[in-house]
Amino acid sequence: MRIVAIHEATVPLSVAARSANISFDAMTASAVALVTDVVREGRPLVGYGFDTIGRYGHGGLLRERFIPRLLSADPELYWDGAQIDPDAVWRILMANEKFGGHGERSGAVGVIDAAVWDLAAKIAGVPLWRYLADLDGQADAPGRVAVYASGGHYADENDREVLRADLQKGIDAGHTRMKIKIGAAPLADDMARIEAALAVVGDGALALDANGIFDLTTARAYLAALAGYPIAWLEEPGTALDYALNAEIAAEAALPLAVGENLFSFDDARNLLRYGGLRADRDLLQFDISASYGIVEYRRILDLFAGAGWQRGAFAPHAGHLLAMHTAAGLGLGLAEVAISTASLFGQITAQVPIADGIATLPSEPGVGFEQLPVFEQLFGKVLAH
Amino acid sequence: MRIVAIHEATVPLSVAARSANISFDAMTASAVALVTDVVREGRPLVGYGFDTIGRYGHGGLLRERFIPRLLSADPELYWDGAQIDPDAVWRILMANEKFGGHGERSGAVGVIDAAVWDLAAKIAGVPLWRYLADLDGQADAPGRVAVYASGGHYADENDREVLRADLQKGIDAGHTRMKIKIGAAPLADDMARIEAALAVVGDGALALDANGIFDLTTARAYLAALAGYPIAWLEEPGTALDYALNAEIAAEAALPLAVGENLFSFDDARNLLRYGGLRADRDLLQFDISASYGIVEYRRILDLFAGAGWQRGAFAPHAGHLLAMHTAAGLGLGLAEVAISTASLFGQITAQVPIADGIATLPSEPGVGFEQLPVFEQLFGKVLAH
Numbered sequence: 001m002r003i004v005a006i007h008e009a010t011v012p013l014s015v016a017a018r019s020a021n022i023s024f025d026a027m028t029a030s031a032v033a034l035v036t037d038v039v040r041e042g043r044p045l046v047g048y049g050f051d052t053i054g055r056y057g058h059g060g061l062l063r064e065r066f067i068p069r070l071l072s073a074d075p076e077l078y079w080d081g082a083q084i085d086p087d088a089v090w091r092i093l094m095a096n097e098k099f100g101g102h103g104e105r106s107g108a109v110g111v112i113d114a115a116v117w118d119l120a121a122k123i124a125g126v127p128l129w130r131y132l133a134d135l136d137g138q139a140d141a142p143g144r145v146a147v148y149a150s151g152g153h154y155a156d157e158n159d160r161e162v163l164r165a166d167l168q169k170g171i172d173a174g175h176t177r178m179k180i181k182i183g184a185a186p187l188a189d190d191m192a193r194i195e196a197a198l199a200v201v202g203d204g205a206l207a208l209d210a211n212g213i214f215d216l217t218t219a220r221a222y223l224a225a226l227a228g229y230p231i232a233w234l235e236e237p238g239t240a241l242d243y244a245l246n247a248e249i250a251a252e253a254a255l256p257l258a259v260g261e262n263l264f265s266f267d268d269a270r271n272l273l274r275y276g277g278l279r280a281d282r283d284l285l286q287f288d289i290s291a292s293y294g295i296v297e298y299r300r301i302l303d304l305f306a307g308a309g310w311q312r313g314a315f316a317p318h319a320g321h322l323l324a325m326h327t328a329a330g331l332g333l334g335l336a337e338v339a340i341s342t343a344s345l346f347g348q349i350t351a352q353v354p355i356a357d358g359i360a361t362l363p364s365e366p367g368v369g370f371e372q373l374p375v376f377e378q379l380f381g382k383v384l385a386h
Numbered sequence: 387m388r389i390v391a392i393h394e395a396t397v398p399l400s401v402a403a404r405s406a407n408i409s410f411d412a413m414t415a416s417a418v419a420l421v422t423d424v425v426r427e428g429r430p431l432v433g434y435g436f437d438t439i440g441r442y443g444h445g446g447l448l449r450e451r452f453i454p455r456l457l458s459a460d461p462e463l464y465w466d467g468a469q470i471d472p473d474a475v476w477r478i479l480m481a482n483e484k485f486g487g488h489g490e491r492s493g494a495v496g497v498i499d500a501a502v503w504d505l506a507a508k509i510a511g512v513p514l515w516r517y518l519a520d521l522d523g524q525a526d527a528p529g530r531v532a533v534y535a536s537g538g539h540y541a542d543e544n545d546r547e548v549l550r551a552d553l554q555k556g557i558d559a560g561h562t563r564m565k566i567k568i569g570a571a572p573l574a575d576d577m578a579r580i581e582a583a584l585a586v587v588g589d590g591a592l593a594l595d596a597n598g599i600f601d602l603t604t605a606r607a608y609l610a611a612l613a614g615y616p617i618a619w620l621e622e623p624g625t626a627l628d629y630a631l632n633a634e635i636a637a638e639a640a641l642p643l644a645v646g647e648n649l650f651s652f653d654d655a656r657n658l659l660r661y662g663g664l665r666a667d668r669d670l671l672q673f674d675i676s677a678s679y680g681i682v683e684y685r686r687i688l689d690l691f692a693g694a695g696w697q698r699g700a701f702a703p704h705a706g707h708l709l710a711m712h713t714a715a716g717l718g719l720g721l722a723e724v725a726i727s728t729a730s731l732f733g734q735i736t737a738q739v740p741i742a743d744g745i746a747t748l749p750s751e752p753g754v755g756f757e758q759l760p761v762f763e764q765l766f767g768k769v770l771a772h
Contacts, residue, residue, distance in 0.1 A: 010450070022482040028450075054484060060446005061490065064396070064414075096408040098440060099598055100626035100648030101489025101677075104447065212485055240486035241653035244660060262486030267627035274630060275661060291487075 001084070002075040004044070005035040006067045006112070009382035010057040011050075015344045021211040029346070030057035030108070033383045034115040038123065047119030048370045049111040050379055052290045052319040053346050054261075058108035066093050066108050083123055086116045090296040102265035106293045113294025114323050114368075122367040128323075129362045132295070132330030145329040147360045148207065148232075148316070149173070151340030152180025152197060160196050167200040170340040176204040176358035177232060178340065182222070183210035191225055198229065204358070205232035212236040212262065219249045226255065233258040233284055241268075247277025258284035261318035264292040269301045273308055280310045284334065288318035289327055302331065321349040322368050329362045336360065348375040387470070388461040390430070391421040392453045392498070395768035396443040397436075401730045407597040415732075416443035416494075419769045420501040424509065433505025434756045435497040436765055438676045438705040439732050440647075444494035452479050452494050469509055472502045476682040488651035492679045499680025500709050500754075508753040514709075515748045518681070518716030531715040533746045534593065534618075534702070535559070537726030538566025538583060546582050553586040556726040562590040562744035563618060564726065568608070569596035577611055584615065590744070591618035598622040598648065605635045612641065619644040619670055627654075633663025644670035647704035650678040655687045659694055666696045670720065674704035675713055688717065707735040708754050715748045722746065734761040 009031050015024040029051035038045040051057060070092055078088040093109050121131040133141030149170040155162035163180065170178050180197050182190045197206055208231055214222065219237045226234070233256040238245040240262035250257055257278065263269055269287055272278065278285075285305065289298045302315065316335035317324040328336040338360070339347035352373060354361045363369035370376055395417050401410040415437035424431040437443060456478055464474040479495050507517040519527030535556040541548035549566065556564050566583050568576045583592055594617055600608065605623045612620070619642040624631040626648035636643055643664065649655055655673055658664065664671075671691065675684045688701065702721035703710040714722040724746070725733035738759065740747045749755040756762055 022484055024482075026482065055487060056451060058446075060444075060448075060450055062446075064446055065442060096410075096412065098408055098648055101441060101492070101650050102627075103487025103492075104490030106487070106489075239653070241488075241651075241657060243657065262484055264487050265627075267625070271627060271629065271657065271661075275657075 001036055001038050001079045003034055003070060004037050006071060007033045007035070007383045007386040008059055008062045008067065009386070010059045011345070011379065011382065013053055013344065013346050015346070021213060027053060028057040029053060030059055030062060030111050031380050031383045032062070032111050032115045033380060034112070034119055036119065040122070045119060045122055047115035047117075047122070048368065048380060049113070049115030049118065049290070050321065050323070050349070050370070051107065051111050052288050052321070052324075054288075054319065055104070055107055055291055058104060058111060061104060061108035062112070066112055069093055069095060070112065084116060084120050086113060086120060086296050089113070089116050090294070100267070102268055102292075106264035107291045110290035110292060110294040113296055114290050117295050118367045118370070125366050127362060127364055127366060128326035128368050129330035132327060136331055138330070138332055141330060141332065143329055143362045143364070144359050145325060145336050145362070146177075146334065146358055147175070147325070147336045147338050147355060148177035148179055148205070148358070149175040149338055149340045150179045150209070152178070152193075154181060154184050160193065163193060163196055164200050166340055167197055171200070171204070173340070174355035174357065175340070177207065177335070178204065179207040179209055179235065181211065182208045183213040187221055187225055190222075194226075194229065206230070207232040207235060207258065209235040210237050212239040214238055216245060216248055220252065223249075223253055223255075231255050235259070235286070236261065243271060243275035246272075247275060250277040250279060250283070256282040256284060258286050258316065261286040261288050263287060266297055266300045266304065270304060273305060280308070280314065283314065284316045285310070285314050286316050286318045289320050289324050291318070295327060298327065299331075321346065322353070322370070325350065325353065325360060326362060326368055329360075345375060345378055349373065349379070387422055387424050387465045389420055389456060390423050392457060393419045393421070393769045393772040394445055394448045394453065395772070396445045397731070397765065397768065399439055399730065399732050401732070407599060413439060414443040415439060416445055416448060416497050417766050417769045418448070418497050418501045419766060420498070420505055422505065426508070431505060431508055433501035433503075433508070434754065434766060435499070435501030435504065435676070436707065436709070436735070436756070437493065437497050438674050438707070438710075440674075440705065441490070441493055441677055444490060444497060447490060447494035448498070452498055455479055455481060456498065470502060470506050472499060472506060472682050475499070475502050476680070486653070488654055488678075492650040493677045496676035496678060496680040499682055500676045503681050504753045504756070511752050513748060513750055513752060514712035514754050515716035518713060522717055524716070524718055527716060527718065529715055529748045529750070530745050531711060531722050531748070532563075532720065532744055533561070533711070533722045533724050533741060534563035534565055534591070534744070535561040535724055535726045536565045536595070538564070538579075540567060540570050546579065549579060549582055550586050552726055553583055557586070557590070559726070560741035560743065561726070563593070563721070564590065565593040565595055565621065567597065568594045569599040573607055573611055576608075580612075580615065592616070593618040593621060593644070595621040596623050598625040600624055602631060602634055606638065609635075609639055609641075617641050621645070621672070622647065629657060629661035629663075632658075633661060636663040636665060636669070642668040642670060644672050644702065647672040647674050649673060652683055652686045652690065656690060659691060666694070666700065669700065670702045671696070671700050672702050672704045675706050675710050677704075681713060684713065685717075707732065708739070708756070711736065711739065711746060712748060712754055731761060731764055735759065735765070
């Protein structure tokens with residue numbers, strides 16, 4: 001078996017949304033198709049990878065470095081006669097890459113890694129969650145995973161009503177856990193938003209995402225104001241690489257923190273573990289799988305935290321659509337994230353996954369299941385036109 | 387004044403060299419030309435930026451995100467009527483970029499930043515070192531800087547003789563401080579290399595670069611073997627983001643350590659300061675200026691370390707050719723790095739700078755001085771052909 005072609009295309013994910021951190025108007029993602037000479041039902045097997053959201057596509061890096069490296073590699077390095085070896089592909093991709101500097105490159109490697117796992121599951125003839133569960137020794141994995149729904153962005157007009165309608169849409173879709181944005185408005189306004197959100201979410205769980213905008217003083221003010229409110233977690237109170245700030249906030253926060261979506265490697269995850277002051281009994285780890293060198297690196301991170309006494313239930317990968325849902329279900333992670341809004345292309349990727357009482361049931365087709373999506377053509381049409 | 391065009395091109399820097407970490411066969415760099423409508427001597431002023439070496443060019447990111455952002459910005463944001471504002475350009479480039487993930491992007495921003503500073507110095511009609519010194523309140527800056535010469539890569543055949551010849555070439559070129567590679571051979575072989583090198587360097591200074599390959603046990607073995615040898619510094623004993631390993635090595639190392647070339651931001655530099663166990667009385671800081679978001683971010687890093695009691699003399703930027711030499715001379719840093727080998731294109735960039743007794747005298751032409759180089763066409767020909 002040989003990878004005969006790797007196509008990539010940049011897909012606009014433009015969303016009229018703002019967090020406390022950035023605007024998503026010009027956001028893009030990379031789509032990757034890994035074409036093999038393995039023929040199934042008369043057609044060559046193709047592995048598909050689609051980026052997460054938030055860090056832009058990786059077209060340049062894919063074309064300049066990573067696609068040529070993999071195409072020029074001896075297939076015997078990654079093919080054992082029956083299956084493709086994602087770890088071997090990963091080593092080929094990272095040849096002649098210096099350590100450190102984990103950003104962008106981590107996403108380019110991650111989206112190829114995603115396509116490799118899609119391919120591996122298809123070769124095995126099982127959905128990716130099942131393939132990962134078998135690899136992990138989880139024979140009884142149910143193919144289901146708890147999910148939470150993200151939304152509650154700031155609206156320029158009628159913010160409170162837009163927020164309520166957004167959350168109601170989540171409840172109507174079967175969600176019980178929801179997350180809204182905070183940190184881009186004054187504390188008093190944010191508290192009014194939070195109260196409005198709690199009124200809709202009711203017995204469900206409400207989480208708050210500050211997108212890393214707080215300094216210690218602001219974080220303290222929010223923590224004080226939030227005392228007594230039933231908040232599931234406070235996400236990214238401080239900027240990602242300020243571990244000392246995170247530790248200071250954690251030392252004062254009774255409620256769970258959720259961090260890690262802007263750390264993109266084993267190295268950075270280890271520093272968070274060492275210096276971030278996180279608490280294994282309550283905090284959540286949100287490393288974004290495909291933005292962080294993919295499932296190969298993610299499994300190293302799982303092992304690292306397991307060695308420090310963390311349970312799989314503490315892992316709740318950022319974004320990542322179907323890929324992250326499969327990984328969360330297959331490896332027994334705590335939560336997967338989906339967008340409340342299914343108006344955007346990104347939200348559409350997981351819009352067909354059945355959700356009831358906050359639990360998603362994963363597809364049973366081999367691989368990740370992109371081919372079965374109504375938006376398959378929008379995701380991979382440009383790639384396949386190559 | 388307006389930036390009317392930004393051209394970029396990828397330039398091969400292929401060098402038949404190996405460190406303990408990677409091969410440089412396929413290495414590339416980005417060249418950037420920032421064309422303005424300011425006319426001097428009948429021609430539009432152009433700012434030039436050329437990448438450092440080691441992390442590949444940034445063509446994709448430049449075309450996808452950073453060049454379009456700067457070209458579409460209102461010139462009033464970066465032009466005050468008489469001068470371009472590098473800090474304002476930096477803010478424009480980083481708009482809608484999430485925090486964290488400092489790699490690749492940091493080099494794309496850095497090479498544009500380099501061109502902006504070249505332009506600013508040309509508008510002021512002074513060499514960049516003078517422009518930076520004035521900005522920094524160093525009216526008496528001499529336009530000279532201490533340098534060290536890097537070489538001593540492993541040779542497949544006659545390694546010891548090649549090493550001796552390489553170092554002799556450095557001495558003949560006016561160098562007194564030299565650095566060789568270690569860590570890719572067994573300790574006993576490396577010690578023989580080191581003794582051969584010391585015999586050539588004589589009264590000068592010899593530094594050793596392990597390119598991040600050691601674990602704690604190996605680092606200890608080298609430190610023990612090196613006791614009693616006059617070694618100027620041990621560079622990157624451990625991998626860049628393992629601050630705890632660095633702190634453990636620093637706690638046991640009598641000789642100075644030099645680290646930081648694979649950390650690419652203020653955030654990462656701050657973590658090194660907080661957790662790396664470095665010693666302000668002897669260790670060197672080697673953050674690579676243009677790989678780390680450029681001079682704008684570098685000045686933030688200088689301020690950060692100054693606040694922690696570090697002297698400017700502790701800063702010895704990695705690679706960076708003329709840009710780093712100007713910055714080191716203008717801001718009063720301890721050392722600039724040049725390649726012993728002037729056979730490679732990268733080595734050619736600084737080959738014309740006069741060096742005597744280990745001190746380099748910077749050019750006096752306005753800007754960085756690329757236009758005066760014999761290799762100007764090789765560096766910027768592809769860019770100018772746009």
